[in-house]
Amino acid sequence: MFFIIKIFVFFRRESKLFFTNITDLFSNIVFFFLSIFIFVFALGTDEQLLKTIGVGIIWSLLLLSSILSLRKFYEEDFNNGILVIIHMSGISYELLVFLKIISHFLFVQLPFLISLPIVSIFFNLPTNEVYNLIITFFIGSLILSCLGSISASMNLLNKTNFSLGGIVVLLFSIPLIIFSVGINNAESELIYLINLLIGIALIFLGIAPWSSAAFIKLAISNK
Amino acid sequence: MFFIIKIFVFFRRESKLFFTNITDLFSNIVFFFLSIFIFVFALGTDEQLLKTIGVGIIWSLLLLSSILSLRKFYEEDFNNGILVIIHMSGISYELLVFLKIISHFLFVQLPFLISLPIVSIFFNLPTNEVYNLIITFFIGSLILSCLGSISASMNLLNKTNFSLGGIVVLLFSIPLIIFSVGINNAESELIYLINLLIGIALIFLGIAPWSSAAFIKLAISNK
Amino acid sequence: MLLINDLSFYRNNNVIFDNVNISLANGQITQIKGKNGSGKTTLLKVILNIIEARSGEIFWEGKNIKKNIFNFYNQTTFISDQYTSSRKLTVYDNINFWKGLSYSQLNDNDILLLLGTFNLKKYQNTETMYLSAGEIKKLELLRLILEQKKLWILDEPYNHLDNLSIEILNQTFIDHVNNEGIILFTSHYNPPINKIDVIDFN
Amino acid sequence: MLLINDLSFYRNNNVIFDNVNISLANGQITQIKGKNGSGKTTLLKVILNIIEARSGEIFWEGKNIKKNIFNFYNQTTFISDQYTSSRKLTVYDNINFWKGLSYSQLNDNDILLLLGTFNLKKYQNTETMYLSAGEIKKLELLRLILEQKKLWILDEPYNHLDNLSIEILNQTFIDHVNNEGIILFTSHYNPPINKIDVIDFN
């Protein structure tokens, strides 16, 4: 019972940190839209082309946006020393990481889900592709959150270098991208591919907490 | 004479901060390569397609990578209060911004230039396009540095929200993208377009110092 | 009762401290003094197992703390030299968060009273980043009373405090010691409290 | 000679301070004392024109500092409460940077000596982020001697320092005052220096 209160308190704080006001949420989405604009300009506005590569672009951009939000993971709490305080209140680092992943998923990734249908209009995507996109994105973004956690905790060790963590995310998300984009091109076997994606998500949900926790512990003892 | 020493000292410090070790430089480029891989995977490996959209992708990714390095601009020096110390040593905030832009251009953007020819091979770009790419990138990245300075200084005012600054970069780089990618598609008038690009760069080199300086002053007085 | 047995810590093969033995009985207040860089802060962190010791054991109420670390943490408040409040949240939100983490029994009224004694009431709804250095420190120190733990470990609690706040803090210390609490703190300042055990750490 | 005339500062329509008048003659050392949050840090920043005053004037050697701010800065060292050293650079690099910025006449030998008196010599090639709190503070205070300016403005210089360093700092202050320097600092601690003017700021 007490433990549930603690977790509730944790999420209340996270949500306050993410949304000091609604503009924050909004500007994330605007950012996403703008980067799509950029791509459309850069690649040319040929309608047929856009249709072919639409899903690919959307996925890659989601990936890059989530790299941008990496710093929201641990950095500040680590510098403040508040990670230690939370840990000392009886939450193991592993659980802490897990909670952080969930809150990143809820507060950073899900808002993008809202914007997906609108984005699809830009690319003239057919309805069933949009539908697939939303499903795969739902699972995929959980994976991205796990990856984000790993690389954000890695960044704590090396404060000079922001790209290092980003590289990790990118490296591991190559299979993710292949699958997710593949889903939209596959005629049959949709369920099969989605199951695979869920499998990957579960694996990462298993790996991320302990590896992030290990990095965090290391960072704290060398601070 | 003394003033030149001061500026030299400034750049020496900046270069040390950027290259505490060579891995930093290296990992930026690796990051760039990996994100290109991601795109290639996401969009499919159709050779003709890649050729058409190659320049566009390279440009958009350069843009996004430079958003990733935004925080290298002012954040740390601002939090440390070292911006004030530098200012008190006789460097006006406007000049400070200008120097920071130059050092970002030198230490973050130019290393990408090295990687451009290699990347072009991936996309099978013809030599003259690579040549154009390098020229436009040289000017374009100066513009990106200016934009980066503006949005990094804006982020000092609003520490919760990282996207806000990113939005500014994206918003104003849309014309940049149109021009730069356009250059490679334009048959003639290359010189004309490059002149235009130089014009934009000069405009931004005029705007960025005072607007960044204004944001920085505002942030310092409200810290 | 906290017992520290032959504690050693090395960083990159440099001794930071070696064979430290400390025992803190209930109702005892202990100050660690020593030169800058002598390893006081590090010692506190090692005692709390935030950083792992190289060798040595720590016993809390007779049990090795590593056996059940959360049981130890459950009775400890650590106020570090750094600020642990989130700069973007208001004073009230921060307190509420700490309260939720520590199952504090204090109700809202008590907290308002507490804020009153520390002269922070008017900042209730201000983000902590707008507080002055001393005010943030006082907010941190609030956690001592809020969490109601037995063992207090503090790193340089007197920094930034004005004279009135120092008096309040001293009184808080005395009250806690009288209630059989244990206090371990580092400071270069010598507070006028009777019966402080001083550990010279050089 | 620094003259502060009717200085006022407001934040969001709240008075932080109002009509402050201070005059600092050559060879004078002045301490600002006051409750937490009374606006001492803000006052120092306003005096230095880092934050703009709402009203009032400041004269340095008879001239309004706003007329030629860099002329004023050129004779001023400000040690803020925060750390201004870059955490990722080594102690030596930081010092070198400050030296370059201030046209300091000190050569490398002097600097080594200086590091020696502050007990920092062995950290020459350590990144400052690995220093202890007091060591970073001492590194900051090095700037006083390095920059060789006439006016010293310091915010809580005694925090984190151990007893030996406090003595060294006091001696440095006394030497500077004897050389017709001007010192203005805030602190809650009362250093044992003769002839300190205390401004009570409440």
Next chain:
Amino acid sequence: MFGFLINPSKFNKLADIILRPLVFITSIILIMGLFLVYVSPLDYQQGLTVKIMYIHVPSAWLALLTYSIMTFYSILCLAFKIPFGFIINKAVAPIGATFTLLCLVSGSLWGKPMWGTWWVWDARLTSVAIMFLIYVIIIFLSQTFENREVREKTIAIFILIGSINLPIIKFSVDWWNTLHQPASISKLSSPSIDVSMLQPLIVMTIAFSLVGLIIAILRIKAEIIIRKNH
């Protein structure tokens, strides 16, 4: 004489005097404009859709005009420390955003019959879309910072940076050959448009400006009151 442009109390006084007659005049002009639009001739190519022009062009111009006004006041309040500019910026931004949106919507409604699509990635259309985003960001910025000084100055600086978009909108049709109509009315020398179309267009433009002005006056008055209370 032009004190009301920078002084809130003078502005208030003047506004109180002219508001009622202004509403009256505006209604007359608006009705007249709508009537003129109704009787204006159909285009032999475009048919009825040409009448979208009477909404599209005035709102496009007013969107640009509003932004120019904001730019002007931003310079005033940053360079000469005239706080009235902040009030104007805050009051006027939503109006400009509305006009821009109107221009975008009417443009795409017009585009469907003319070009066959609602939207193309053409330079003119895009730069207007960017202007719309800038307006939206300005509106949102005013809710982002708690500190009023920070908020107002940030907005002013942002407006100034964004003003480089204005020439891009204006000249985009000349710089890139695009689908969009090049300037035919606003050409200074001789408008290449028939008088029978020019008349209703001008009247509608005046009507739009007056409506915008009335809303602006009301919002500025409200803003002055809010500021006084804080």
